[in-house]
Amino acid sequence: MQFLFNIYSPSKSDPNLQALVEGKDPISVLLLGVFNAFLGVQKAYSANLVTETPGAVRLATQLWIREGLDGSKLMQPKSLTKVALLVFQVVLGDKPTSKALDEVIEGADAEGEPVSKRLPSLLQSYMRFTLDFGGDLANVTEVIEALVRMTSSNHSHPVSQAFVSQGMVPFVVKLITSLDATLPHERSLENAPLLNPMFFHGFQYICNSFYASASVQHVVQAIDAGFLEVFVAWGIALPSLTAKEHDHVLHLFSDSLIPLLVYLPVLSASERALKRIDEQSTTQEPFHKSTEKAKDMWLKFVWTVEKRFKLSLASMTINDVVNPRSKRTFMCDNCCKSYPYSTLKACAACGLVSYCSKACQTQHWKEKGHRERCKSLRGDANVVSYKNLLNKSGKSASPRQVVTFICDLARSEALEHMDALVALAKEQLPDVAMEDVGVEVNYGEFPSTFKVFARNECIQARQALSKGVTEEINNDFPPESREFVGEMLRRSKKDQVQFNIVIRRGPGRRMYQCSIGVAKFWDRQYMERRKLDLNGQPGEELQKLESLLSSL
Structure with a gap:
């Protein structure tokens, strides 16, 4: 088949061989x-005869590009557009392997420019042409379904990156929006089979794009392009979906978007979108003709955005005006003493540790094992520094603002669950002093969860102290483990309660963890004075801000 394809290829064909097929059906038909x-x-035999044959996906990709994405052939009486796309989809399979995705790139590259430069623009042109000239809507749905397959991989692959590039995500959002503007008010049982699959697969693709890279730029692009407006507008169609499709759409919304509301750029974009929806809405509430599940999900989303956005405004103002970075201290990774931010220097190789002096850096390198750990830290995706984790979060907030908000959010929401956390600690850790109990806040799922854990490093230090050992430094914990970070917190400030914050992002929707210290968290009176109370009496930090503003 590849041999025949190469003969037919206009760029490689021999004039004599080309004459043999001239006037006959194209070799593509064969x-x-x-x-x-x-x-x-x-x-018939339930085997992967085609999908596992080397070169099959590559050839199917080439045929799809030539016969399925050529606008000049789309309206021909004997167009192979639909057949080429269906063959490509079936050969690719429901869950493409890395090898199959590699062949997609090979096939696209064989047709000209690299896949990231060629296919996204071809697909957009094809879908736009189909809609503008009255083509079959089912063809557009099948193209979007192919996009879903190529972006649903749990591992990072250039194909996933390619198919969310060149504005493809905003394009699909606006495509679904344009359909809603012209057709949904005529929705009926007659129209549903055409429109609902396009919305369903388009929604899947958009949600897949949120995790195509470590950045949240595709999330912000989708929201700014009208993703939330699409969800609201198509709420009326949810009752006509199958129960499985309906639940899958709601699961995608809650599992893909809501966990990302810990990132300021996503939160800010969502708040802007809610304002647009309020301005455009009539007297009827969103989802009033949808299902109860959908309405409940939407109300939870709106409540989460509004609450966290208020907190973000207070958090950013407090930290940028009252407690700017220049006035705060950070910890040296060797001696664990606190110093002004400007005096610390990060390791040039891994960027995950910082030192107060050249002497501390040398000692940590030679005597405390950083020489061995540095290289592994550079390639370990589970070890995340604030800088590396949050540096690509978007242009609407600085990395420092993003991480500050995550920390303040964890502290604020844990304080709301103080009674439950204390009860949980007494139930699960009855023999552990409250000062030795840490808190885990999991933002990788929705609703977020809160747990407690025993800080082994604190327990060991307390036991050593009872034996008369005043300074027990434990270096036996695995590098960058929760205990390792907890030991650093214990040595830096005695009243720090360790918070382990779990967040999700990037290919495979991987969970990442970062640890922070919250001063005197179990001291209820102290925390009440510091909390960012947005609806009642302001705490000390907000009072400081009010005093500062009134003096201007």
């Missing part, structure tokens, strides 16, 4: 027919 025959055999 090749697609052979593909269908083999796929029929594969279906």
